[in-house]
Amino acid sequence: MFNQKSFLLKDKSIIVTGGAGLLGVVFAEALLESGANVGIADIDPKLLSKARSKFSKYDRQVAMLKLDITKPESVQSCLRNFLEKFGRIDGLVNNAVLRAPVSDFLKRDLDDFKKTTDVNINGVFLITQKTLEIMKKQRSGCVINIASIYGVVGPDQSIYPDDKINCPEYYCFQKGGLINFTRYLATTFGRYGVRANTITPGGIYAGQDKKFVENYSKKTPLGRMAKTGDICGALIFLMSDASSYVTGHNLIVDGGWTAL
Numbered sequence: 001m002f003n004q005k006s007f008l009l010k011d012k013s014i015i016v017t018g019g020a021g022l023l024g025v026v027f028a029e030a031l032l033e034s035g036a037n038v039g040i041a042d043i044d045p046k047l048l049s050k051a052r053s054k055f056s057k058y059d060r061q062v063a064m065l066k067l068d069i070t071k072p073e074s075v076q077s078c079l080r081n082f083l084e085k086f087g088r089i090d091g092l093v094n095n096a097v098l099r100a101p102v103s104d105f106l107k108r109d110l111d112d113f114k115k116t117t118d119v120n121i122n123g124v125f126l127i128t129q130k131t132l133e134i135m136k137k138q139r140s141g142c143v144i145n146i147a148s149i150y151g152v153v154g155p156d157q158s159i160y161p162d163d164k165i166n167c168p169e170y171y172c173f174q175k176g177g178l179i180n181f182t183r184y185l186a187t188t189f190g191r192y193g194v195r196a197n198t199i200t201p202g203g204i205y206a207g208q209d210k211k212f213v214e215n216y217s218k219k220t221p222l223g224r225m226a227k228t229g230d231i232c233g234a235l236i237f238l239m240s241d242a243s244s245y246v247t248g249h250n251l252i253v254d255g256g257w258t259a260l
């Protein structure tokens with residue numbers, strides 16, 4: 001029988017990496033509003049202190065956590081602090097990202113490419129591995145990986161008005177890999193009661209170049225870029241018991257971009 005309350009996240013404790021960034025704070029707020037305890041984990045102390053004041057009204061429901069997902073000691077101390085406060089880890093949202101300077105592929109600096117890989121691949125590997133150790137023991141948990149439409153399709157080069165804005169090669173490479181990493185987690189850890197799913201957002205409007213926004217919107221069946229809040233319904237659904245039989249899925253929230 002369907003239970004409307006299955007969408008609520010009361011008593012679930014969830015970590016959001018990159019939790020102080022553009023989507024991270026919106027995700028954290030949606031989770032808090034749905035009743036969850038939330039660890040807002042980020043490498044950037046300035047963004048963390050901004051988020052701290054935004055979320056002060058949630059008091060005991062929230063933990064601000066300094067985290068560098070590329071560093072084993074930082075990952076371990078973040079998880080330790082989170083467990084000390086909330087006692088268990090029901091959810092991990094792999095949302096952190098590092099972007100490199102815009103560059104033509106043929107001129108891409110190898111070190112810049114490696115830096116993004118260190119966060120977007122190696123860091124996700126590390127925090128997921130350490131979190132799954134805990135979830136496996138708990139015999140429950142939920143991992144949500146935040147990918148991108150550029151992990152599903154290649155960029156349409158015609159929408160970029162100049163060389164100041166583009167979808168880079170490392171992003172397609174890493175987000176495509178992340179979507180299949182999610183399937184690996186789903187098929188390997190399902191037997192321990194752990195679910196893993198991907199959310200694939202389309203481009204979020206954040207004051208980008210006017211011509212780019214116009215081109216992007218024209219190409220999108222729903223006629224606009226995403227608002228940050230557009231992605232939250234998918235997050236709450238996949239984190240909640242309403243999706244208790246959903247694992248290995250890629251929930252695309254892109255206004256129809258990849259349906260073309």
Ligand SMILES: NC(=O)c1ccc[n+]([C@@H]2O[C@H](COP(=O)([O-])OP(=O)(O)OC[C@H]3O[C@@H](n4cnc5c(N)ncnc54)[C@H](O)[C@@H]3O)[C@@H](O)[C@H]2O)c1
Binds near residue numbers: 095
């Ligand atoms: N913004 C978009 O248009 C868009 C579209 C599709 C998908 N996404 C995806 O959504 C997610 C969030 O994107 P966003 O636009 O909010 O990015 P953002 O840059 O605003 O936030 C990313 C956060 O990750 C943090 N971070 C970077 N390196 C870290 C590390 N080593 N350890 C811990 N935290 C680290 C940053 O400090 C930042 O707060 C990303 O995975 C991104 O790929 C974004």
